[in-house]
Amino acid sequence: xxxxxxxxxxxxxxxxxxxxxxxxxxxxxxxxxxxxxxxxxxxxxxxxxxxxxxxxxxxxxxxxxxxxxxxxxxxxxxxxxxxxxxxxxxxxxxxxxxxxxxxxxxxxxxxxxxxxxxxxxxxxxxxxxxxxxxxxxxxxxxxxxxxxxxxxxxxxxxxxxxxxxxxxxxxxxxxxxxxxxxxxxxxxxxxxxxxxxxxxxxxxxxxxxxxxxxxxxxxxxxxxxxxxxxxxxxxxxxxxxxxxxxxxxxxxxxxxxxxxxxxxxxxxxxxxxxxxxxxxxxxxxxxxxxxxxxxxxxxxxxxxxxxxxxxxxxxxxxxxxxxxxxxxxxxxxxxxxxxxxxxxxxxxxxxxxxxxxxxxxxxxxxxxxxxxxxxxxxxxxxxxxxxxxxxxxxxxxxxxxxxxxxxxxxxxxxxxxxxxxxxxxxxxxxxxxxxxxxxxxxxxxxxxxxxxxxx
Amino acid sequence: xxxxxxxxxxxxxxxxxxxxxxxxxxxxxxxxxxxxxxxxxxxxxxxxxxxxxxxxxxxxxxxxxxxxxxxxxxxxxxxxxxxxxxxxxxxxxxxxxxxxxxxxxxxxxxxxxxxxxxxxxxxxxxxxxxxxxxxxxxxxxxxxxxxxxxxxxxxxxxxxxxxxxxxxxxxxxxxxxxxxxxxxxxxxxxxxxxxxxxxxxxxxxxxxxxxxxxxxxxxxxxxxxxxxxxxxxxxxxxxxxxxxxxxxxxxxxxxxxxxxxxxxxxxxxxxxxxxxxxxxxxxxxxxxxxxxxxxxxxxxxxxxxxxxxxxxxxxxxxxxxxxxxxxxxxxxxxxxxxxxxxxxxxxxxxxxxxxxxxxxxxxxxxxxxxxxxxxxxxxxxxxxxxxxxxxxxxxxxxxxxxxxxxxxxxxxxxxxxxxxxxxxxxxxxxxxxxxxxxxxxxxxxxxxxxxx
Numbered sequence: 036x037x038x039x040x041x042x043x044x045x046x047x048x049x050x051x052x053x054x055x056x057x058x059x060x061x062x063x064x065x066x067x068x069x070x071x072x073x074x075x076x077x078x079x080x081x082x083x084x085x086x087x088x089x090x091x092x093x094x095x096x097x098x099x100x101x102x103x104x105x106x107x108x109x110x111x112x113x114x115x116x117x118x119x120x121x122x123x124x125x126x127x128x129x130x131x132x133x134x135x136x137x138x139x140x141x142x143x144x145x146x147x148x149x150x151x152x153x154x155x156x157x158x159x160x161x162x163x164x165x166x167x168x169x170x171x172x173x174x175x176x177x178x179x180x181x182x183x184x185x186x187x188x189x190x191x192x193x194x195x196x197x198x199x200x201x202x203x204x205x206x207x208x209x210x211x212x213x214x215x216x217x218x219x220x221x222x223x224x225x226x227x228x229x230x231x232x233x234x235x236x237x238x239x240x241x242x243x244x245x246x247x248x249x250x251x252x253x254x255x256x257x258x259x260x261x262x263x264x265x266x267x268x269x270x271x272x273x274x275x276x277x278x279x280x281x282x283x284x285x286x287x288x289x290x291x292x293x294x295x296x297x298x299x300x301x302x303x304x305x306x307x308x309x310x311x312x313x314x315x316x317x318x319x320x321x322x323x324x325x326x327x328x329x330x331x332x333x334x335x336x337x338x339x340x341x342x343x344x345x346x347x348x349x350x351x352x353x354x355x356x357x358x359x360x361x362x363x364x365x366x367x368x369x370x371x372x373x374x375x376x377x378x379x380x381x382x383x384x385x386x387x388x389x390x391x392x393x394x395x396x397x398x399x400x401x402x403x404x405x406x407x408x409x410x411x412x413x414x415x416x417x418x419x420x421x422x423x424x425x426x427x428x429x430x431x432x433x434x435x436x437x438x439x440x441x442x443x444x445x446x447x448x449x450x451x452x453x454x455x456x457x458x459x460x461x462x463x464x465x466x467x468x469x470x471x472x473x474x475x476x477x478x479x480x481x482x483x484x485x486x487x488x489x490x
Numbered sequence: 491x492x493x494x495x496x497x498x499x500x501x502x503x504x505x506x507x508x509x510x511x512x513x514x515x516x517x518x519x520x521x522x523x524x525x526x527x528x529x530x531x532x533x534x535x536x537x538x539x540x541x542x543x544x545x546x547x548x549x550x551x552x553x554x555x556x557x558x559x560x561x562x563x564x565x566x567x568x569x570x571x572x573x574x575x576x577x578x579x580x581x582x583x584x585x586x587x588x589x590x591x592x593x594x595x596x597x598x599x600x601x602x603x604x605x606x607x608x609x610x611x612x613x614x615x616x617x618x619x620x621x622x623x624x625x626x627x628x629x630x631x632x633x634x635x636x637x638x639x640x641x642x643x644x645x646x647x648x649x650x651x652x653x654x655x656x657x658x659x660x661x662x663x664x665x666x667x668x669x670x671x672x673x674x675x676x677x678x679x680x681x682x683x684x685x686x687x688x689x690x691x692x693x694x695x696x697x698x699x700x701x702x703x704x705x706x707x708x709x710x711x712x713x714x715x716x717x718x719x720x721x722x723x724x725x726x727x728x729x730x731x732x733x734x735x736x737x738x739x740x741x742x743x744x745x746x747x748x749x750x751x752x753x754x755x756x757x758x759x760x761x762x763x764x765x766x767x768x769x770x771x772x773x774x775x776x777x778x779x780x781x782x783x784x785x786x787x788x789x790x791x792x793x794x795x796x797x798x799x800x801x802x803x804x805x806x807x808x809x810x811x812x813x814x815x816x817x818x819x820x821x822x823x824x825x826x827x828x829x830x831x832x833x834x835x836x837x838x839x840x841x842x843x844x845x846x847x848x849x850x851x852x853x854x855x856x857x858x859x860x861x862x863x864x865x866x867x868x869x870x871x872x873x874x875x876x877x878x879x880x881x882x883x884x885x886x887x888x889x890x891x892x893x894x895x896x897x898x899x900x901x902x903x904x905x906x907x908x909x910x911x912x913x914x915x916x917x918x919x920x921x922x923x924x925x926x927x928x929x930x931x932x933x934x935x936x937x938x939x940x941x942x
Binding site (some may be wrong): 061064066067068070071082087088089090091092094095096097100101133293294296297 | 519521522523524525526537542543544545546547550551552553554555556679681740884
C-alpha cells in the first residue's frame with residue numbers, strides 16, 4: 036500500500052469512526068479540566084450531574100467549578116430552522132423565531148424553543164427578516180450532476196479525481212469537480228472541509244466553467260467568464276481573487292491564520308451579495324473577513340468548482356446553498372448610536388423614523404415629514420434607535436448560551452433537565468427553553484458577567 | 491473535533507494559569523479529556539478511585555479509556571548509571587550490565603538489584619559516557635528555578651510543565667562543570683521564538699556580557715551564538731541551520747549536547763541531528779546555569795516539559811537513539827560500527843563473531859550495542875497492562891495488580907513480579923495496545939502552478 040493510499044485509508048477510517056460514534060457532550064472546568072459524557076441535570080442547589088461512560092455512578096460536580104458545556108448536535112435540529120425573523124439585542128444577544136407583532140414598547144417573536152417571547156424595545160438593536168426559501172442545494176448525495184475536470188497544473192501521474200462516499204467528496208491528488216449550482220445573487224454557502232497534510236484547496240465562485248483554469252496560463256486557455264477564486268494555500272494562507280480573462284490577477288486581501296496549522300477540519304460559511312459586491316467569510320460561525328470588490332462583482336456564472344491542488348488529502352461535506360438576507364454584520368455594527376429607527380427595504384433603500392407598530396402585514400412609523408407605511412413583505416431589516424441613555428439592564432446574567440444555528444443569549448440558569456431548562460433573562464424574564472436549542476453554555480465568572488448594554 | 495478540543499484545552503489551560511491550585515495529580519483519558527485530583531487506589535476489581543475537588547464524592551473509573559495518570563510529586567532517584575537499556579517492548583531502564591551470554595543478560599536495576607533477564611527482550615545497550623550523572627529531571631515544582639521579566643501571564647508551572655504565555659525568562663543553576671546533555675519537550679500554540687542559554691551565570695535574563703552559548707529555536711531554523719565580548723562584539727554568531735516543521739505538528743523533543751572536550755555543541759530535534767557547531771576558540775562558556783527564554787510576542791504560548799539535564803566527562807557523547815538492525819552491531823567511540831553476532835560480555839570485553847573470527851572489544855571502546863531486531867510482542871489488550879515512567883528516566887511495563895498508598899504491585903514479562911513505592915513513579919500509562927500519538931510526518935509537495 037503506498038503512502039497516499041495509507042493516508043486515504045486512515046482518513047476514511049477516521050471519518051468512519053467519527054460517523055459511527057455519536058458525539059458526546061463535554062464539560063469544561065475553570066481550571067482547564069474537561070470530561071466527555073452526558074449532562075444529566077443541573078439543579079437549583081448548584082449541582083451538575085454528569086454521566087461519564089467509564090464511571091460506575093453519575094458524578095455530581097459543583098456548578099461553580101464549571102466553565103462551559105458543549106452539547107452533542109441534536110438529530111432533529113434541522114426541522115426548526117425555518118424561522119423568519121432574527122433579533123439582535125443589546126450586548127450581542129440574539130433571538131430567532133417567527134415574527135408576531137411589534138409596537139412602541141416591545142417586539143414579540145414566536146420561537147420553537149421557548150414559545151412566545153416579548154422583548155422590550157429598550158434592549159433591541161436590530162430586527163432582520165430572513166427569506167423563507169428552501170435550500171437551493173442541500174448536501175452532496177453523489178457524483179450525478181457534477182463534472183470531473185482534469186487538473187491542468189498537476190504533475191504527470193499526479194492528477195486524480197474526486198471520489199464520493201457517504202455524503203462527502205474526497206481527493207488525494209490534484210482533482211477538480213464542478214457544477215452549475217444556480218447560485219443566487221445574494222447567497223449563503225456552507226460546507227465542511229477536513230484535511231490531512233497541507234490544505235491546498237481552490238474554490239471557484241460564480242463561475243461559468245466546469246473545467247479548471249490554470250491561473251498562470253489563463254490567457255492561453257479557453258475563454259471563460261469571470262469568477263472569484265477563494266483559496267487555501269499551505270493551510271494558513273487564504274485569499275479571495277477576482278479572476279477575469281484579459282485582466283491581471285489581483286487579490287481582495289490575503290489572510291494568514293497560523294492557528295489553522297493546529298486544525299484538521301473547519302466549517303466554512305461564505306455570504307455573498309452581488310448587489311453590494313461583498314463576500315463575507317466565516318470559520319466555525321465566527322466572522323473572519325469581509326471582502327469588498329470595489330471594481331464591481333466579478334462573477335459572471337452561477338456555478339462552483341472545487342479544485343484540490345497537489346499536497347494533501349481533503350474531504351468536502353455538508354455543502355448547503357440558500358438565499359440570504361444580504362445583511363452584513365458590519366452594517367448592523369456600524370449603527371452604534373442611532374437617534375431614529377432605520378428601515379431597510381428589499382431594494383436596498385432605507386428610511387428613517389420612529390416605529391409605531393408592525394401588524395397585519397404593515398409597518399407604521401412616524402417620520403419627520405409625516406407618517407409612513409411599509410408593507411412587511413418589502414421590509415428587510417430595522418435598526419432600532421438607541422443611544423448612550425438606553426435603559427441599563429437591571430440584573431446581570433451568569434450564563435452565555437450559543438444557539439446551535441449560531442448567535443448567543445445570556446441569562447441566569449435556574450435548572451436544566453434533558454427536556455427543559457428554566458432561565459431568567461434580563462431582557463424577557465423567566466422562560467422555559469428546550470435545551471436542544473443550544474450547542475454551548477458558558478458559565479461566566481463573576482467579573483465577566485454581562486451588565487448593561489454596550490452601545 | 492478532538493484536535494480542536496485539544497487546542498482549545500491547551501489555550502484554556504494557558505488562560506487559567508492565574509488561578510492555579512496546588513499541584514495535583516492528573517488523570518488523562520484517551521479522548522483528550524483530563525481531570526485533576528488525587529489517586530486514591532487502584533485494583534483490577536474496583537477500578538481507579540479518583541478524588542476530584544470539584545466532585546462531591548470520589549469517582550470510580552473503569553480503566554478502559556484511561557490514557558495515563560501523571561503524579562504531581564515523585565521522589566527523584568539518585569542515579570549514576572553506566573548504561574541505558576532499551577527493550578523490544580518499548581521499555582527502557584538505566585542501570586549497569588554485569589554479563590551477557592546467548593540467552594541472558596545480567597543487569598543491575600535501582601528497583602531490583604542484580605537481575606537476569608532474557609536477552610531476546612533487549613533491543614540495545616547504550617554505554618554512557620564516563621561519570622554520566624543525571625543532574626535534573628522534572629519539573630515537579632518551582633524550587634530552584636528563577637523567573638525574570640515575568641509578568642503574570644508568563645512562566646508558570648502546571649502539570650509537570652513550564653508554560654509561558656508572554657516574553658519571560660526561566661533559569662536554574664545546575665552547577666554545570668563538565669559536558670552536558672539538555673533534553674526537553676517543547677510545544678507551542680502559535681508561532682514560537684525560543685532561546686536556551688547554556689552555561690550561563692545569569693538566571694533571570696539574557697546577559698550578553700558573560701560568556702555562554704545561546705541556542706535559538708524557531709519553527710524553521712536553529713541558530714547558535716556565543717555571548718560575551720569578542721573583538722568588540724557582544725555576541726558571535728556561529729550561523730543558522732534550517733529545519734522543516736511538518737504541517738500540523740506543534741511539539742518537538744529537543745536535545746542539546748555540549749561537549750566541552752571537543753568544544754562542540756549539537757542540536758537534535760526529534761532525535762535527528764540538525765547541526766553540530768564547533769567553537770574554534772574552544773569551549774569558553776563559564777557559568778553553570780541554563781536559561782529558557784520565551785522571546786515571542788504576548789498571546790503566543792510555549793510549554794516546556796520532560797526536562798532532563800545530564801552531565802558527563804570525556805570526548806565521547808552519549809548516543810541519543812538506538813538503531814534498528816537485522817544483525818547484532820556494536821558502535822565504537824570512533825563512530826565505527828561492526829556487524830556480526832555478539833557472543834557474550836565478560837571481563838569487561840564484548841565478543842563479536844565476524845565471519846570465522848571472534849573479536850574481543852574492550853567495553854570502554856563501545857558506545858552502543860544493538861541487537862538484531864528481536865521479535866516484538868504486541869502488548870496484551872488489557873487496560874491494566876500499564877507502563878510506569880520513573881523520575882530520572884526509564885520506563886517499565888507490567889500487569890498492574892494493585893496500587894494503594896504504600897505499594898504498587900504487578901508482574902512484568904521481563905522481570906517477573908515487581909513492587910515499588912508509589913512515589914517512585916512520575917507517570918503511569920494505560921491501554922498500551924492503543925497506538926500512542928507519533929510525530930506527524932507529511933511529505934511536503936512544492937506548490938507549483940496554481941490550478942483553479
